[in-house]
Amino acid sequence: MIFKTPTTHFFTCGSSEGLTQLNSFDGALLDAKIGNTNLVKMSSIVPPKCKLLEPHDLPQGSLVPVAYAAITTDMPGEVISAGVAAAYPTDETQAGLIMEYSSRGHKEDIEAIVRRMAEEGIRMRGLEVKEIRSIAVQHRVEKIGTAFAAVVLWDEE
Amino acid sequence: MIFKTPTTHFFTCGSSEGLTQLNSFDGALLDAKIGNTNLVKMSSIVPPKCKLLEPHDLPQGSLVPVAYAAITTDMPGEVISAGVAAAYPTDETQAGLIMEYSSRGHKEDIEAIVRRMAEEGIRMRGLEVKEIRSIAVQHRVEKIGTAFAAVVLWDEE
């Protein structure tokens, strides 16, 4: 194995304005409390037996595997949202599935969509859904804004 | 070194329809037999002496470095293809090069293009090509479809 398989995960989200598109993305990461880590984007599985934890601080500068959705726009007044959902199968020897979605639109709509995506993914695996967890965030753009939602994978402390 | 350098690699590809763009991408990963892992995208080298294996199962939820091409469209009837090629130099102390390409179009054309790209990359390094390996897949879109091809890097079992 190249990397250690993650043993814990948590959900987080955030939003921000910023001087530039990347500064607003950085601000959204800070708002989500993971702005001082090095996010490594991955596609999007919760390993079997991976514990769900509350959001918690990670060491500054550490490399952190994460599944995320993000949207950044510069249209004043526009409402943007980002959401992630994880669907866990009834068979606990099987992995859970994370889905990400972001769009112009309201949080409740984006969250409903991403939950359905996760449910559908478990169904495509021929499994039954035990539970779906999700988080989403909405942002009204002033000048340049980002909405960001993530499932962070990490190792047992 | 931050990460262990991979010691094996294999080629895989897949395609799928899906409820949404991300579900069709997820379905293509399942079809390629790596849908239950956490893919970490990287640019695109086969380390020297890295063994070529047959496609095989990886632990669920593990973090897997991969070079891939993917295309997702929602135009019914459209033909889409994705391919990857690795060119290996005659000097076995030197790394091989992976190239990725996806587009609307037929598999044989996309595969020929990506093979030429890999060959050109070895030439740019001032090396001679010993061998080129490739894989490609074609998909005719019904509603929302994805074609996906990858070189997966992994460690000796």
Add this chain to the structure above:
Amino acid sequence: MIFKTPTTHFFTCGSSEGLTQLNSFDGALLDAKIGNTNLVKMSSIVPPKCKLLEPHDLPQGSLVPVAYAAITTDMPGEVISAGVAAAYPTDETQAGLIMEYSSRGHKEDIEAIVRRMAEEGIRMRGLEVKEIRSIAVQHRVEKIGTAFAAVVLWDEE
């Protein structure tokens, strides 16, 4: 922890023409002396106490965490540039921040923009800037060209 936290970093940049977009990107990586590694893109922190080194060779095929900006275009005569900046806070227990920017335009303009982005990011953290380091590169496109700039994170040798 899933991955070891990087303990060193260096700045590099490069540019190239190529047969295709991906070949020109690959050529720019070669010009930056990291073309034979597997770059894993991440967002964008310099861990506290992370030593700044001169650019140096990395093992072929190794997986390398990197923050980078890149632009590839196919407009003959066009001037494109890529830059990265890291801003380090006066409080050395705190992480530094890397920003990336690429665009059509001249090197000095892109470098000034990305430096301001990094400075702004430290300000958003409520910290004071001790120092900003940056690198940028400019390329005039002949047929298909790439400009690339990066901060590479690595472990103590």
